Amino acid sequence: MASIFAFAESRSGELRRVAFETVAAARQAADASGGGEVHALLIGAPGIAARAEALGQYGADVVTVVEHPALDRYSPEVFAATVARQLKSGSFRAGFFAASAEGRDLAPRVAAKVGVSLASDITGFEIKADSVIAVHPAYTGKVIVKLRLSGTPALLSLRPGAVAPAEQPRTARVDNTAPALDPSSARVVVTDLSARGSAKLDLGEATVVVSGGRGLRAAENFKLVEDLADALGNAAVGATRAVTDDGWRPATDQIGQTGRLVSPDLYIAVGISGAVQHLAGMRTAKTIVAINKDKDAPIFKIADYGIVGDLFEVVLRLTEEIRKARQHR
């Protein structure tokens, strides 16, 4: 029986959804390799220990809590040293991270500190007797790579949304320990963490994405896209590169080869012609809807459902109908 490690990501004292996904994936891996224990690590400011119990709900047997006043924010060096110490202290078959902004920063550092390899941004995995198989979409989603990872612990970072956080309740044992590195000695320090916008959903984590392109004609018309996203309820708002380059939307909203790669259940492209650079960021969405006035726009070649017409009329009507449908539920 092999133990599996999971890093439980938190921000501002709260667990992130990806923390549950990571623990749930570790639970799956532990069960698949004979029912070993899942050891989660939770790092934060004093008080974060109160979140340990929730990790038990998703299958953690042991939660190691590291509390320190300076760790209310991420510290790359302290986190990496602490995770590496934890991985070296046990005999772990595999270690899971989220392929979130923090996890993508942390996991490679840990791999280098422990001296093992890392499969990044994976969408599936299988624990074998002598190796771990991982699935990783690459080449902007145009090629799916199946990887074989040997050596222990095999480190994996999991694409947000790839594993459903299924509940597997148990009462986790909670250990406390100190950071492996004194935070005051860190050479990289987070001096500010500022929220962007309101409690908006993140593009990479939303199940529905509504995106706008040049067809909207002006920055203020993005209100139309935002209203549609609001009506849908669980939607994030994205944009094309043309739009972010023009400053209509922040650069972080850009979906495409040089922006975010998203694969939501539903992607609604509003006034987007479908340049290759944009398609690279959303081609793996499950269902694609396109609304555009030009029937020859390339976006219609990949849209499951296309509507040709004036986007202002179509989107207003769509928002209205969705609101109506929601009320009847």
Next chain:
Amino acid sequence: MKVAVCIKRVPDMEMRFSLAADRKSLDQAGLKYEMGDFDGYALEVGLQLVEKQGGEVVVISLGPDGVQETLRKGLAMGAVRAVHLRVEEVPFDGMSIAYALSSELKGGDYDLVLFGRVATDTANGAVGPMTAELLNLPCVTSVSQLNIAEGRGTAQRELEGSAETMQFTLPAVLTIDEGIARPRLASLKGIMAAKKKPLEVKPAALGEARLVVESLALPPERPAGRIIGEGADAVPELLRLLQTEAKVL
């Protein structure tokens, strides 16, 4: 200031990819290669820093002989010299690459080592922070704003729904996101000068690869697009399809 920029030669992502007979690699026929998108941003950041503060930029690339073309492009943009770490095939394992890069960078006396945020082909984004750890240097990843002064730096990076500001000491390793600087086009003069700039070739001291490609697959083709109607009148049909056929509402 001495800046190293690690650049990768990647296939043009606009191509249609097909698999080689072994199904472990891409069919090379017709593939065009270029400098990775984010590596271009990293190089531009390095060039602008030394233009303002003095110093030089060195470009380093690991790969087969074809990477020399990418390195020449870096020289044409303004790097003073290039290092080609020669290997027949670039391994998939970021650790293996990080060992080779760190052994080249060690002792190079660089104030900054820059990478692109992620290589557009393998899409791992791991080699930069791994190399930083092996060199025991501070590292900030996915930098979208940067200020360097008097041996210290401030960088901003984007998280889901928020932004982090980080302060760090030099020497440091940074991976660069889009948004700081659009890569310049090489001038004709730059291209001519690049031919005479030094390009050193040496074998890459790769680490053992414990992450290997088992197989490649192409994702299922999307069914051909379908236009369901025109104008706002098509909206009820769209809703019906989303609810009953796609089942996403």
